[in-house]
Amino acid sequence: MTALIRGELIKTVTTRTLFGYAVLGVALMIANVLIVTQFSDGLETVSDKREAIAGLPLLLLVLGLVGAAGEYRHRTAAPAALVAGRSRGRLLLARTGAYALTGLAVGTLMLAVSLALGLPLLASEPGQRLGAGDVAAVAGGSLFAAGLSAIMGVAVGALVRNQVAAVIGTLILIFVGSPLLNVVNESALEFTPWGAGAVLAGEPHDKLSWGGAALMLAAWTVPLLIAAIAAERRRDVA
Numbered sequence: 001m002t003a004l005i006r007g008e009l010i011k012t013v014t015t016r017t018l019f020g021y022a023v024l025g026v027a028l029m030i031a032n033v034l035i036v037t038q039f040s041d042g043l044e045t046v047s048d049k050r051e052a053i054a055g056l057p058l059l060l061l062v063l064g065l066v067g068a069a070g071e072y073r074h075r076t077a078a079p080a081a082l083v084a085g086r087s088r089g090r091l092l093l094a095r096t097g098a099y100a101l102t103g104l105a106v107g108t109l110m111l112a113v114s115l116a117l118g119l120p121l122l123a124s125e126p127g128q129r130l131g132a133g134d135v136a137a138v139a140g141g142s143l144f145a146a147g148l149s150a151i152m153g154v155a156v157g158a159l160v161r162n163q164v165a166a167v168i169g170t171l172i173l174i175f176v177g178s179p180l181l182n183v184v185n186e187s188a189l190e191f192t193p194w195g196a197g198a199v200l201a202g203e204p205h206d207k208l209s210w211g212g213a214a215l216m217l218a219a220w221t222v223p224l225l226i227a228a229i230a231a232e233r234r235r236d237v238a
Helices: 002-013 016-039 046-053 057-073 077-084 088-123 132-160 163-184 193-201 210-234
Strands: none
Touching: 002 088, 016 046, 016 057, 016 088, 046 088, 046 132, 057 088, 057 132, 057 163, 057 193, 088 132, 088 210, 132 163, 132 193, 132 210, 163 193, 193 210
């Protein structure tokens, strides 16, 4: 299994897609910190300040999705299965592990940029100060959400297989479905995968605690991964 993960990891980190997502992630983190700190009326509460340095696990979900679905678009899934000589379910698990590690690496880079830029800017804000525990909660939650989001992305990409359909469908759910859900119930958004991930990463929340958000994100990820493995074993990879 270790050899499979190593092979998938090499394939993952040698693509330009990963570099593009890393650059995009850093740019989005810089934009988030500057927008929240410079254009907000006031950041007086700990919740407001945590939002300024919160991670963006949604980007890692899309990274995993694009990477996994791209295996079928570029017809590398079948050669990988033949070379591995193992169960396709095990190969998908190895791919999941590779993208989880990649998601953690990109998430760590994004978090480092966010903290390096955000903490000095927040130090001059009035009101409650961010303590070490607050920063640790944002950092730990952001990385945990990044890893799980990447895994979920791989699962969805393996289920859908079509990059364009998977990305467009996910974006419609997030940017169209979420506002509609928010109209029905403002707290319901926290129970979606991206909502739970945002809570974990440091966004303000009403219903879910940090631990509750972690369980909710895992409760979405695990069934999707199981379904993807089951589908992978039944379907032709060619």
